[in-house]
Amino acid sequence: MGKSRVRRFRRVPFSPTGPEPRCEEEEDGPEEEPAAELLQKLQHPSAEVREYACASISRLLQQQHVIPAFLQRDVVRCLGPMLLDRSLAVRETAAGALRNLSACGGFEVCDDMVTQDIMTPLVALLKECSSGLDVNQLSPKKRKEMSKNYIEDIANEAINLLWNVCECNSTAVYIFNKEGCLEAVLHYIKKYSTNVDLAISVANCLQAVTEDNPDLLPSFSASVQQVLETVMLCPESTMKHILLRTLIAGTIWNIKETIPPGSLGNMVNAILKIFSESLAIDAGETVIRMNEAEKNRLKSAEAETEENLIDVTDNCAISEDDGMEEVSKGKGSGEQDLSDLLPSDKWELKEVTALLMAQQTALEIIVNMCCSEDPSDDEWEELSSSDESDLFMENSYSEGSGLLMSPLCLSAEVHSAFLNNLIPKKILEKTAFPNSVALDICMHNPSWKPLIKKLNTVQCRALTCLHSILLVSDVDCLGGASALQSLAHHLSQLIFSKKELPEDMEFLEAITSALRALLQTMASKNISQCMTPEQLLALCEASIHSSNASVRVNVVSILGISGSVLAKVQDTAETLKMIGKFLLEVAMKESSLVVAGEALDALFDVFADGKEAEKAAVQMKLLPALKEFQPVFKMRIRKEGKGQYSTDQLCVLDNVKMNLRRFIAYQETLGKNST
Incomplete structure (x- = not known):
């Protein structure tokens, strides 16, 4: 149970990889006119006034605290028609405002935007842009005065809006598929040599809509794939073009079934x-x-x-x-x-x-x-220990065989x-x-x-x-035993290079996950581990109070792996006692059943086999402690399980409960044999 597993990244909007709200260059926005007054100006006959209102709303929507005031006044239904306004400037600023709303509002706001049918004018705008807004209808003087390409700028805002809502809402993705939006957005990625920002927006959108979207795969014909390959192999060397190639490469990986x-x-x-x-x-x-x-x-x-x-x-x-x-x-x-x-x-x-x-x-x-x-968002829950449970009675933990999942x-x-x-x-x-x-x-x-x-x-x-x-x-591909030992030294330096252990949650989760996987690999190949038990205990004691449950799961698993290795080494009983007491305390006091279950599983690993483990278990009175804790753990699963944990989590917890019973029986057998 609870062995480390490959995780999968799902693209999440509003993160460092997501589209950022469009910010005007002026640091000081307009005076905060009431939302109702600005929304009313959207109906003004003057295009300049409508553009001003859209731009003002756009700036204000970058401030999350003002978003509810606009939502209460149907900002989506008010701005939606502006996407098809007869003024190109109004279209662009309206699309920018809606883009900011989607980026700053979060998932619920994006869902609400789709519910209020933002996709209808948005799709119409994208298709109109794709076929080319008829700039020729403008007077020659007006065309000459234009200092930018309105078609591409409008499309850029619209595609970023499309990207956001498709990230958050499956209905938006369904409409993307049904309305043939792929052809419309592909038109703009061909502009990569002259408008790389627009191409990047399209590439971000494509990577989002192609993820777990089998219904879209038939649309990726050989000619469409050729367009993507051309962009992916573009020779330009700017950092933006590197980003563009990377995003297109991700899209092609998403559609690999069509290759x-x-x-x-x-x-x-x-x-x-x-x-x-x-x-x-x-x-x-x-x-x-x-x-x-x-x-x-x-x-x-x-x-x-x-x-x-x-x-x-x-x-x-x-x-x-x-x-x-x-x-x-x-x-x-x-x-x-x-x-x-x-x-x-x-x-x-x-x-x-x-x-x-x-x-x-x-x-x-x-x-x-x-x-x-x-995998689901939580990797821990999906791994069952049922296939390992009988190993306690069979005493077959030698050579680390029970420590790891199959590679x-x-x-x-x-x-x-x-x-x-x-x-x-x-x-x-x-x-x-x-x-x-x-x-x-x-x-x-x-x-x-x-x-x-x-x-x-x-x-x-x-x-x-x-x-x-x-x-x-496999180990050989990673450079062999010496390379793994060097890697262990590198990771320990990252953790212990500063006077205080790291507190950044994202870093701590990542470093403990990597260390956990490394120690698993080294244990499975009997490669000596470079980090001392004292270092690992210090890491665990500092991290066990982390608000991130994944960090807590990782550190107790790390102790389990290290302890199971030490159990095979002479004169380690005292260290095993320290590890055992730490894990037992976590199992008994941890608020999360997931982490408590992982701590029990680590205990099973540490005390499954070996004379030193037997000695330490007797000295710390592990058996009576677990027998006393067993009904408490069963009651917690029964009371807290439903409603708080997923079906997968409950399945694993049931396996922990079963393994706890078997481990107690195994320890009792050891006690009888010793007498």
């Missing part, structure tokens, strides 16, 4: 080559380099602006009557609005962000490639591509802590500060990826 078997090996190799190239880039060095580039660009632009201001001053000074006033206005304007004259696209920051998103996405897809099936297997194509593209090596490199110089840059630059979270997320995803690789690869 002819003879081509699958080449396709998997092409996908992992893209991931390998993305992971090979040093994100920390990229932060340092791009930050320096931004500084140089801004200095150059500032110097150019000052030159222009001097020219303006010289020209104005020619007039004697009002020259001083003009000079004063010129300087005042220049000093006050200098930032507006500087380039504001922050392309360097966007490039780094794209790289980190590409690396995170690649690591998540690699994790998914290691899965042979779709999972990668397909031949994936396994070969992993090795060819040095994927395990690249993953290991990403598990290191982010570059300290890069972190310092981000810490002292408000615009770059959000990158700290993204850098840490990449490290956590790499650790989770390492966990998956360890479970599906």
Whole structure:
């Protein structure tokens, strides 16, 4: 029960990998006019007023606390028709407002948007954009005045909105399939060479809608696949294009069932080559380099602006009557609005962000490639210990045979591509802590500060990826015993490198999952473990109070694995007693039955066999403690189980209960034999 298992990432909106709300460049939004007043302005005959209202609503919807006020006034039904407004500017700002609502509102809001039929105008808009909004209807003067491509900008907002609602709502995905939206959005991915931002939005949307969507697979004809392959192999080397290729590679992996078997090996190799190239880039060095580039660009632009201001001053000074006033206005304007004259696209920051998103996405897809099936959100519950239960009575825990699940297997194509593209090596490199110089840059630059979270997320995803690789690869492919020992040393350094043990929940879950998988692998091959029992106990004592149940499950499992190995070593009874007392206390006091069950399972592993284990069990009075606890555990399952835990969890807990009975009987047999 409770053995470590490959996890699968499901794409979740509103996370670091999800679409970010569209933010206007001005930091100060409009005055917070009442929601009702702004919504009323959507009906104004003037397109400029309607555009202003949409833009104002868009800004306000980035603040979660104001969303309920707009929802109470049917903001979705008010903005929906604006997607098909006769003004292109209104369409764009309305789509941006709805995009922000979907991104900032969460799952329930997205569900509500679909219920209020946002998909009807959205699909109509996407199809109209795909066939080309008839810009020719505009006067030649108006077309000349346009400083941007409204069709592509409207489509970008609309596709991001589509992405969000499809992430959250199965009805939206059904409508996507039924209405043939694939053809509409594919039209825009072909713009990757001239509008990579639009192509990235489409690629994100495609990766979302192709996940677990068999009804869409027939739409991926050979010609559609050719479009995707062309984009995936695009030669451009910017970070945004790296992100684009990574997302398309993820989409192709989602539709792998449509690829002819003879081509699958080449396709998997092409996908992992893209991931390998993305992971090979040093994100920390990229932060340092791009930050320096931004500084140089801004200095150059500032110097150019000052030159222009001097020219303006010289020209104005020619007039004697009002020259001083003009000079004063010129300087005042220049000093006050200098930032507006500087380039504001922050392309360097966007490039780094794209790289980190590409690396995170690649690591998540690699994790998914290691899965042979779709586990539920909780991996612990799905593993039954019924097949191990009889081992207590048979005393067959020698050589760690009862410690591990059967090794999972990668397909031949994936396994070969992993090795060819040095994927395990690249993953290991990403598990290191982010570059300290890069972190310092981000810490002292408000615009770059959000990158700290993204850098840490990449490290956590790499650790989770390492966990998956360890479970599906054999020891030789991982480099043999010495490589695993080096890896154990590396993980221990990550944990114990600082004076205090890490507290970040995401990191702690990832590192303990990786360590758990590593110790399982090493135990199964009788490879000596490098971390001392004292270190492991310190980790467990610090982590057992974590609010994250997965962390608590991992650490008690780690103790079980380590204790079962120590049980075969002479003069370890005292250490086994410490481990046993810790696990017994967790089993008795833990609020979560899942964690309590894992602690019991770890106890079974530690005290299943060996003279040292027998000695420690007697000294700590394990048998009477478990006999006293047995009815309490049964009662907890009966009282707390239903309603709080899933069917899978209850199934495993029943197995723990059965194994507890058998383990007690086994311990009683040992006691009789010893007398």
